[in-house]
Amino acid sequence: METIDVVVVGGAIVGSAAAYFLACEPSFRGSVLVLEKDASYQHCATGRSAASIRHQFSTPENIQASQFGTAFIREAGSRLAIDGETPDVGFREAGYLFLAQAAQRGVLEANHRIQRELGVHAALLAPDAIAERFPWLATGDLDIASLGLSGEGWLDAYGLMRALRRKAIALGARYRESEVTGLVRQGRRITHVEMSDGSRVACSLVINAAGSGAREVARSAGIALPVESRKRCVFHFTSPARLPNCPLVIDPAGAWFRPEGDGFICGISPPDDPECVDFEVDHSLWDEVLWPALAQRVPGFEAARVRHAWAGHYDVHPLDHNVILGAHPEVDNLLFANGFSGHGLQQAPAVxxxxxxxxxxxxxxxxxLTRLGWQRVIEGRPLREVNVV
Known part of the structure; x- marks a missing residue:
């Protein structure tokens, strides 16, 4: 039976980032095996996300993690180059624009103070400044907005994931298309990883980066991981409206939109948000929720037409919408990186x-990142992130 030093369960953006950083760590001389159940990645959260990154969070750890994410993405061409071939992840730093009404002003200002202390390049805008900068927005009901001036935007998420994967392999990590069915635990240690083809791999350490499948991986080791799969639908639409210098806009009602290709993409958390594993698009979200909200905020969107849509999944940590990172106190050699709640892409390099x-x-x-560990989960003491989109 093969023995591996570090087995990474899940080979999408987080698992591949872990493999990359391990492989390029000078003091690490061990072997790395990444087990990914679907090498096409057609259903992974990375490829079905809005592919965006922001620094405008309320939790310092989230802010700092995304700041490193931006720095890494800016340097992705040189960091992830192989034999002179540099990947282009298409990073567009167009910013995030959080719009707020009077009742939300205090939260936005409190978040802004934390962000500024940590060097976030963002500005608070009064209604007249919002209207001057973005004349295509309806601003009559707005009291304030927060605009990211640099470091925020969107990118080719799938391209970044593939570039991390290729670089990790070039540095010595191995990938295998195989579904993990269980972790074999003896006392405080994981000794083997079992796969659906009946094979086993002995290991010194396991990283659980299995996204929405992470709960089952943890359960096989006797750990109750409080992470749930929640469906998110993204709609691509076109409109005759022209929105120069359009950032990613978050409406007070929760709807968001940003430019994409010859149109825009948009989404919103569903009013009823149960656990879900299917990939069927809920078109009623567009008809009943998104279109009315978008047309009210951008008058030109009254003529918007959906061209296509897709659904993906967040691995949500309901306690506080922050990742659970590190070892559980009952198992010494099993590390968790789960429950990103939609922030996995932007936090993957730091994690x-x-x-x-x-x-x-x-x-x-x-x-x-100690505060993101298991202790708060076990004690039921949330480290709550206010800015969840």
Missing amino acids: GRALAELVVHGGFRTLD
Whole structure:
């Protein structure tokens, strides 16, 4: 039976970031095997996301993780180059624009104070400044807005994931298309990983980066992971409206939109948000919720027409919508990176680096993410993120 030093369960953006940072860590000389159940990645959250990154969070760890994410994405061409071939992840730094009414002003201002203390390049805008900068917006009901001036935007998420994967392989990590069916635990340690083809791999350490499938992986090791799969639908639409300098806009009602190709994409969290594993698009969200909200905010969107739509899944941590990162106190060699609640893409570089540090050094070295660990979960003490889109 094969023995591997580190087995990563899940080979999408988070698992591939972990493999990359382990493979390029000078003091790590071990073997890395990434197990991904679907090498086409057609249903992974990375490829079905809005592919965006922002610094406008309320939790310092989220802000700092995304700041590193931006720095990494800006340098992706050089960091992830192979034999002189540099990937282009198409990063467009057009910003996020959070719109708020009077009742939401205090939250936006409190978030802004935290963001500014951590060096976030964002500005608060009064209604007249919003209207001057974005004349295509209806601003009559707005009291304030927060605009990211640099470091925020959107990119080719699938391209970044593939570039991380290719670079990790070039540095010595191995990938295998195989579904993990269970972790074999003896006392405080995972000894083997079992796969659907009946094979087993002995291991020194396991990283659970299985996204919406992470709960079942954890359960096989006797750990109750409080992460749920929630469906999110994204609609691509066209409109005769012209929106120069359009950022990713978040309406007070929760709807968001941004430019994409010759049109726009948009979405909103469903009013009723049960656990879900199917990929069927809920078109009533467009007809009954999104279109009315978008047409009210951008008068030119009254003539919007949906061209296509898709559904993906968030791995949601209902306690506080923040990732659960690190080892559970009952198992020494099983690391978790689950429950990103829609922030996996933008936090993947920082979390990949953090996981590598936990493996190699036994603790965080560059960014202290201790508060995102299991302790708050076990104690029911949420580290609540207010800015969840």
